[in-house]
Amino acid sequence: MGTVTDTPTPSVEAVRAALATVQDPEINRPITDLGMVKDVRVQGGVVDVEVYLTIAGCPLRDKITRDVTGAVSAVPGVAEVRVALDVMSDKQRAELRKSLRGEAEEPRIPFAEPGSLTRVYCVASGKGGVGKSSVTVNLAVAMAARGLSVGVVDADIYGHSVPRMLGATGKPTRVEKMIMPPQAHGVKVISIGMFTPGNTPVVWRGPMLHRALQQFLADVFWGDLDILLLDLPPGTGDVAISVAQLIPNAEILVVTTPQPAAAEVAERAGAISLQTRQRLAGVIENMSWLELPDGTRTEIFGSGGGAAVAESLTRTVGAEVPLLGQVPLDARLREAGDNGIPLVISAPDTPAAVVLRDIATRLSTRARGLAGRMLSVTPAGR
Incomplete structure (x- = not known):
């Protein structure tokens, strides 16, 4: 006679251990740590799991259901997984907030806290149309691809x-x-675009802009970020001033084109660091040249703008402001942005993507200095 192998009955402990590997897709922490597992019942090979959602109509409910099903299905002896969803009570949500943010009722900006390890870069330009947002998005995705936790x-x-x-x-x-x-x-x-219907324009004055930026920084749960990038509006207006007040340790990245006229305006955007006491991380020259099929380069917007801005700002602030890279003009960079798949992942081997990834690597691996930081020291007595 052949040997009959009994299928093991999964234990509740084994199922809960599997659930500990499932992360909430918004908070990026195990659902077991967040109090989202309401109940687990095992009957033979059938497992019923009840999960709390943070809010009714959670946009990621389907993903949570799939992740829970997949994790529990992998437990030996499980033949069927049935997931039921419930919604947290107000008290449970309050406890969740406390577990994530602590007891403080007033929102605080974690990136402005003493000892924050998040590197904050403000991507600025003197004028519009230089590709500042394209640079921001590609840097962010390139940094995330390196395994860093990144926010924009x-x-x-x-x-x-x-x-x-x-x-x-x-x-x-x-x-x-x-x-x-x-x-x-x-x-x-x-983005403010996530809170406005359709393509409605935002018509706000300075105080409202400041409050919106403050909410983005304090009310949003970012988690433990390695890098935070802020895509600033062109020029040196209200938002640039608010950023300096809210995150004084933020560093400025200046984006320009090779065109002398654009470079002159970009110098003014960078020189604001003298008044805000922020560090200049460097200059990025965008649309540097167009490479033709025969391998030659056409400098459509002139040449030398990025180097000129870096040299001028170095003299102005009295510290080295490097030219971090020159990004070639490439129609695929624009197309990738329109399609929502940044160039550094849609066409990573293109010259523009290679330069952008190199800049991202330099910015994310640069050693942290002590300039501008409060040091916990007291003067020695005489």
């Missing part, structure tokens, strides 16, 4: 375009006093 704030309130260029079609989710940002290509993103 579309701080260009009037000309917001980051969600489309990043392919972020989701909407933010509010949990208690927190806002969960949608993600695309591994990057968390928030």
Whole structure:
């Protein structure tokens, strides 16, 4: 006679261990740690799992259901998984907020806290049309591809375009006093365009802009970010000043084209660091040249603008401001933005993508200095 092998009956402990591998897609923490597992029942090979959603109509309910089903199905002895969804009570959401944010009732900006390890870059330009948003999106995705935790704030309130260029079609989710940002290509993103219907223009004055930016930084649950990029509006107006007040340790990245006229304006955008006391991380020259099929280059917008800005700002601030890279003009860069799949992942071997990835690597691996940081030291007595 042959040997009959009994199928093991899965234990509740084994199922809960499997559920501990499932992360909430917005908070990026195990659902078991977040109190989202309501109940687990095992009857033979059939497992019933009840899961709490943070809010009714959670946009990621289907993904949570799939992830739970997949994780529990992998437990030996499980023949069927049935997932039921419930919604957290107000008290449970309040407890979740406390577990994530602590006891403080007033929202705070974590990136401005002493000891914050998040590197914050403000991508600025003197004028519009230099490709600042394209550079921001591609840097963010390239950094995320390196395994870093990256967030983007579309701080260009009037000309917001980051969600489309990043392919972020989701909407933010509010949990208690927190806002969960949608993600695309591994990057968390928030934009005023996610809160306005259709293509409605934003007609706000300075105080409202400041408040919106403050909410993006304080009310949004970013988690532990390695890098935060802010796509600033062109020029040196209200938003640039607000950023300097809200995140004084942020560093400025200046984007320009080779055109002398654009470079002159870009110098003014960079020189604001003297007044805001922010560090200049470097200059990026975009649309540097067009490479023709025969291998020759055509400098459509002139040449030397990026180097001129870097040299001028170095003299102005009295510290080296490097030219981080020159990004060639490529129609695929524009097409990738329109399609919501940035060039660094849609065509990673193109010259423009290679330069952008190199810049992202330099910015994310640069050693942290102590300039501009508060040091916990006291003067020695005489």
